Amino acid sequence: MNIQKTLIDWYIVNKRDLPWRNTTDPYSIWLSEIILQQTQVAQGLPYYTSFVSNYPTIFDLADADESDVLKLWQGLGYYSRARNLHTSAQYIATELNGVFPKTFSEIIKLKGVGDYTASAIASFCYNEKTAVIDGNVYRFLSRFYGIYTPITGGKGFKEFKAIAQNLIETVDPATFNQAIMEFGARQCKPKTPDCTVCPFSSDCVAFQKEEINCLPVKLKALKVKKKFFNYIVILSEDNTTIVEQRQGKGIWQNLYQFPLIETDTAANYETVLKAVKALNYVESETLELSLYNTTDIVHKLSHQHLYTKFWIVTVNGTLPEGVPFNKVPTFPVPILIGNFIENFNF
DNA sequence: AATTCGGGGTT
DNA sequence: AACCCAGAATT
Numbered sequence: 001m002n003i004q005k006t007l008i009d010w011y012i013v014n015k016r017d018l019p020w021r022n023t024t025d026p027y028s029i030w031l032s033e034i035i036l037q038q039t040q041v042a043q044g045l046p047y048y049t050s051f052v053s054n055y056p057t058i059f060d061l062a063d064a065d066e067s068d069v070l071k072l073w074q075g076l077g078y079y080s081r082a083r084n085l086h087t088s089a090q091y092i093a094t095e096l097n098g099v100f101p102k103t104f105s106e107i108i109k110l111k112g113v114g115d116y117t118a119s120a121i122a123s124f125c126y127n128e129k130t131a132v133i134d135g136n137v138y139r140f141l142s143r144f145y146g147i148y149t150p151i152t153g154g155k156g157f158k159e160f161k162a163i164a165q166n167l168i169e170t171v172d173p174a175t176f177n178q179a180i181m182e183f184g185a186r187q188c189k190p191k192t193p194d195c196t197v198c199p200f201s202s203d204c205v206a207f208q209k210e211e212i213n214c215l216p217v218k219l220k221a222l223k224v225k226k227k228f229f230n231y232i233v234i235l236s237e238d239n240t241t242i243v244e245q246r247q248g249k250g251i252w253q254n255l256y257q258f259p260l261i262e263t264d265t266a267a268n269y270e271t272v273l274k275a276v277k278a279l280n281y282v283e284s285e286t287l288e289l290s291l292y293n294t295t296d297i298v299h300k301l302s303h304q305h306l307y308t309k310f311w312i313v314t315v316n317g318t319l320p321e322g323v324p325f326n327k328v329p330t331f332p333v334p335i336l337i338g339n340f341i342e343n344f345n346f
Numbered sequence: 347a348a349t350t351c352g353g354g355g356t357t
Numbered sequence: 358a359a360c361c362c363a364g365a366a367t368t
Contacts, residue, residue, distance in 0.1 A: 038353095039352090040355065042354090043354060075354095076352075077351080077352025077353045079352080152347095152348095153348095190357090249350095250351085252351095252352090299352095299353090300352095300353085301351085301352055302350085303349085303352095334352080335353065
């Protein structure tokens, strides 16, 4: 059968009308592809709209403060995408005079752009025949051809890239890449796909062998760590609190938070009280400590579960570095903090 | 090659 | 609870 034609015919009938499909402007396509990395369309769509509206051109994005970019990104996760997006915008605006690179090999040099994103931009904007390999493509190809090579290693990537690249050679690359991804996302779904209405069912190896649920093969077993976070929300006499920017390389880099005390196990009142006094923000004689949430808020991330307590510290006196309550919601924060701020209602 | 990086949706 | 998402950078 003609796989490419079948995919494209299916796509023409079933495709969603998405804003980045109505343009070939590389800035818009780039923006959408960064947002959609490891992110479902429904979740990314409002962020795309927001970014296009706030930063209509790459120069607007380049001129923005990083904190403003992170604020717009708040809640989407994988914040290095936002930082790299901003860095690359500044690079293109200043070093390349605002002209977006036009080939796969140039595009992939941008920070935050790997093989998938470079292939997407090069094909969608410049009609270059570079096949995209994402989770959808892995799933469809592994099932259709019955390929059990794990997709989690370099060997798997090379094998599937070669297959997809061979398929794209004879067709319109933009339409093909869109079609194969949309097919994987909407028809060849991870769980319980409706193979009775699939145009490939008679030729699909996995379907014929009843092994749809075995493919694609992934080897990684991710282990989830438990962490215990204690956020210290200080309330001063003149209605300010302490908000800090996260430093270092780990999670939520450059986002803001209340002073954090991390413990090895669930913290008790005495432990936190001692740690709060060591923070040096407040005179130890004047503070009052109370636990805000009686049961831990469990914030679940891919690799860690954060058992979180918010502690309220009221102090007599003022905070030299204090942030006025009404400014607290303007900082870019992880959604764990954002939910607290919304609930606490400073 | 293995690990890290978010948050939300689906089953 | 497990799995997945229009992956990339770091170790």
